[in-house]
Amino acid sequence: MGQAQVIWVEQEQFVGIDESNHSVVLSTQGEGNAVGMRPSDLLLVALAGCTAVDVVRILEKSRQKLASLKIEVTGEQEPEPPWAFKTIHLKYRLRGSLSSEVVERAIELSEKKYCSVSASLRPQVEITTSYDILQGEE
DSSP: OOOOEEEEETTTTTEEETTTTEEEEOOOOTTTTSBBBBEEEHHHHHHHHHHHHHHHHHHHHHHHHHHHHHHEEEEOSSSSSSOOOOEEEEOOOEEOOHHHHHHHHHHHHHIIIIHHHHHHHHTTTTEEEEEEOOOSSS
C-alpha cells in the first residue's frame, strides 16, 4: 500500500512527502507562490516517471543498448473546474542502439500491463503515445 502526506507551508505552498521521506514542493503558480510544481503537473510527471521505469527495465531485459530517454508529456484539461485531464500524450525520445519493434513493445507493456499510474487514469483519460529513436550524440 502506498502512503504519502502533504503539509501546508504557507500561502498556497505545500510539501509532499512519501513513505521513504522523499519530498517535493507543490504550489499554485500565482504571484508569490510559484515555488513548486502544480499538483496537476505532478500528475503528468508521475505518469512519465512510472512508464520511464518500466520502459528502461524492459529494454534492459531485452538487451537493448539505451543511451538516454526523455519523455515529453502534454495534457489537455477541461476548461472548467475541476479541470480534469481529458487527454494525455507521452512522447518518448530514446537514443541508443535500439530496435523499433522492441521499443514499441516496451511502451505497450508499460501502458497496458505495468504502469500503475496509467492504470489509475484509464479509462477516464485518453492516454496516447509516440516515440522517436534518435541517432548520434546528445
